[in-house]
Amino acid sequence: MEEKKLKILYIEDDIEDFFIIKESLNDIDGLDFEIEQAQTCEKGMARLAKNEHDVCLLDYRLGNSTGLDFLNTVNAFLQPTPIIFLTGQGDRNLDVEAMKAGASDYISKNRIDGVTLERTIRHAIERKKYEGQLLEVQDELTMAIMEIKDNQKKLIEMENLKSVRELAGAVAHEFAQPLQALSNYVSLLRNGTDTEKYITKSEDMVGRIAELTENLRNITQLSKKEYVDTQILDINNLKKENKLDHPNRVLILDDEQIILDTLLEMFEIRGFECSGVSNGEEALELVKKHDFDMIISDVNMPGMSGPEFFEKVKAMGNTSTFIFLTGYEITDDVKSIVNMADGLLNKPVVFDHFFTKLEEINSVQIV
Secondary structure, three states: OOOOOEEEEEEOOOHHHHHHHHHHHHOOOOOOEEEEEEOOHHHHHHHHHOOOOOEEEEEOEEOOEEHHHHHHHHOHHHOOOOEEEEEOOOOHHHHHHHHHOOOOEEEEHHHOOHHHHHHHHHHHHHHHHHHHHHHHHHHHHHHHHHHHHHHHHHHOOOOOHHHHHHHHHHHHHHHHHHHHHHHHHHHHHHOOOOHHHHHHHHHHHHHHHHHHHHHOHHHHOOOOOOOOOOOOOOHHHOOOOOOOOOOOEEEEEOOOHHHHHHHHHHHHHOOOEEEEEOOHHHHHHHHHHOOOOEEEEEOOOOOOOHHHHHHHHHHOOOOOEEEEEEOOOOOHHHHHHHHOOOEEEEOOOOHHHHHHHHHHHHOOOOO
């Protein structure tokens, strides 16, 4: 099968740099490509909007604008075409800013060669393709979990109400955990983390959700009944007095190892110093030995529950910001305790929304 010609858009105002890149690609044996130059941000935006290219190369210096301005203007995360940031500055902070703004990768002009450039382009295209597929799966699963929650609501009017509510909560929790992990993996892929590793893990989560869905088919076909919506705690009603100028050290407690690992990675990527444990006893020992600016804890865990852990922490006089995470409905017997925390977020958590909520609680910007 004949390979498709690689179509490249290069947004670069310097014609000499354009030909240098073109010649570097010409050095790659067997690479069939065509490259188009856009010499201004405006022309680049117009060409990118047509979605006719496989990849976009973006220079940092663009007349009165910069490549960072371009990334922010076009909302690079949502672009179907991967964008590779090129700079001659050799500034790691600049490269990191480009990745945060949505660039798929970055490369320094000072160290560029045909092989490196071709490999970077190939990996950026593959990463963007996988990211798009994962986002589609995440949207489908989000809709599926909404349907399941709707069925859970209708079960609450059946006999043995308490048992049914426990079953409904367990179902939501079982689906929320793999969906949370999948959401975490998408966020990690956006940050340029190990693509193959998290694609494999994401496929495992999709398989786990498919198995759960198959097991619940009979339950979701029960007759419909109307009932009053169950109460879900609103984080906006749980705001307490602002405590932190900038939360640097975080303790995360979750008995689901997959969720714990990805939470730790996301916080570390954003510059936090993190500790993570899977049970309340270990978490208490860490609180006794170290000072944490923020503590994030699951509500329902074997052994010591999240609310029990919270009470023990506060009994020690600890003033850390405390946030609960849960995939269950909050039951009446612990609701008053949960209300005393600084916040509650329901799984699955989308990370952009998650860090936005943290900013609301602390009234600081978390980057």
